[in-house]
Amino acid sequence: MNFIKLLDTLSNKELMSKEGSRRESFDQFKNLGAKIAMASIPFGLAATSSKAKAATKSMATAAMMADEMDVLNFALTLEYLERSFYQQGLAANGLIPSEDQAVFAKISQHEDAHVDFLLTALGDQAVPEPTFDFTGSNAGLNLDPFNNYDQFMALAQGFEDTGVRAYKGQAGALANDNDLLTYALQIHSVEARHASQVRRMRNEKGWITQSSNTLPSAFAPIYGGATPESNTVQGGVNLSGMFAQYGGDAAVTEAFDEPLTMDEVLAIGGIFIVS
Amino acid sequence: MKNKVLKMPNPVQPEINKRRQFLKLSGMVVVGSGLLMACSNDDDSSTPPDPNVFDLGAGNLGILNYAYALEQLEAAFYQNVLDGSYWAGAPANEKQILEDLYNHEVIHREFFRTAITAVAPNDITPDLEFDFSSVDFSSRDSVLGTSKVLEDTGVGAYNGAGKLINANDAAGAAYLTLAGKIVSVEARHASAIRNLLSPGTGSFAGDDILVGIGTPPAFDKAVSPSDTLSAVASTNFVVTPFTANNLPTS
Secondary structure (H helix, E strand, C coil), X not given: CCHHHHHHHHHHHHHHHHHCCHHHHHHHHHHHHHHHHHXXXXXXXXXXXXXXXXXXXXXXXXXXXXXXXXXXXXXHHHHHHHHHHHHHHHHCCXXXXXXXXXXXXXXXXXXXXXXXXXXXXXXXXXXXXCCECCCCHHHCCCCCCCCCXXXXXXXXXXXXXXXXXXXHHHCHHHCCCHXXXXXXXXXHHHHHHHHHHHHHHCCCCCCCCCCCCCCCHHHHHHCCCCCCCCCCEECCEECCCCCHHHCXXXXXXXXXXXXXXXXXXXXXXXXXXXX | XXXXXXXXCCCCCCCCCCCCCHHHCCCCCEECHHHHHHHCCCCCCCCCXXXXXXXXXXXXXXHHXXXXXXXXXXXXXXXXXXXXXXXXXXXXXXXXXXXXXXXXXXXXXXXXXXXXXXXXXXXXXCXXXXXXXXXXXXXXXXXXXXXXXXXXXXXXXXXXXXXXXXXXXXCHHHHXXXXXXXXXXXXXXXXXXXXXXXXXXXXXXXXXCCECCCCCXXXXXXXXXXHHHHHHHHHCCECCCEECCCCCCC
């Protein structure tokens, strides 16, 4: 399965959901639950017995299996992209100044390990590595990140912030598999450590204020989306205006990172994927 | 900075001189130096857990109360940082980072306070009292070193709590997303503080804190509430005692 096939699979799923398959009904239930929670009651702490939880979980496990594979392949595609990017960056003579070598060597080592981990987890279900073009020609860009350090840093920030939002967006899809959910969370926060580091090296804050950034405008979707980084509504509570003495709405948006949907991430990643 | 609090703390004052025996029961997670001191001279073993000591509770509410307790700890720490002489004389970039962290942790704390109060006003973690006398707020190493521990602890705690959230509950999926929204900010904090302590190195995501999963270190830890709270208890930062005897464990 290549990247395009992954896209196909995902759009087929959307069709399936319109036909109301059992699996998609479950997804709709989950989405509905989330929407209700976000829109009306801030927190409904309905008591559920552990027996009921176990029963719901075992029902869900079989139904969710295929989706989990898709999520892992989605993650693998992102990790392939990051691995390729940093390996090429580190191999480019004179690109990364000596004082920054240790940072990028560390990030690269992590992305290698994330790819290896996901390949092991997926076994023969793993998608092969796509062909990447980091000039961004798919979006009409003409970048040269392996000769231009500013561009390399900007893309690194974009990839890391996208990675954080991408993993976050899939947490719900992994919620019924404790192990996979935990592994994904363990990667997610490492991507956030990377993002914070690269952002500060670029003289941005380590956290995201509103949806503002210093990346080329083609990368605005990295901080936008259905739930943009500028979102101030958390758990149904609009926090806007509540923290005037604590950095105001800017700090509110910094204090919560936001998810991207799979489609939103694939649109961003697609800028760099040739085939 | 002194009065930068939304609400004056109103810590529940347990009767710490009263005899307590429940530490003798096995498997309990007890946080709070006040309680531990009160227990040290105790040799009676016949009464049940003290109803005056708050327990975080069960299910998703318990996890929210757990997160709220940790956010109280972090916010209180940074309030002390901003009241301290190290912060007052720190370079501008360090002042900004620490002030941002303070703001973020207050926002996290107040968010949990508001959200939990809305649904369980009688079962919310009380305003905890803290004692940071072991931290030297005039010392860069002491301030940043403590910050590093707290932020790394927060990351591991949220990562470990994710699977304990029952996402099939009415609002469970929203809780899981919220935990995800907060944990990555804690990780951004940890990265920033670590880089202040060891600039230009791999420390921001260092091998000293990451673990491998059949790979070299490349994953944050996922730490159980009982291990996290044991670590928190060992700092003696928390004065107000509370227990965590009913949190989900899987």
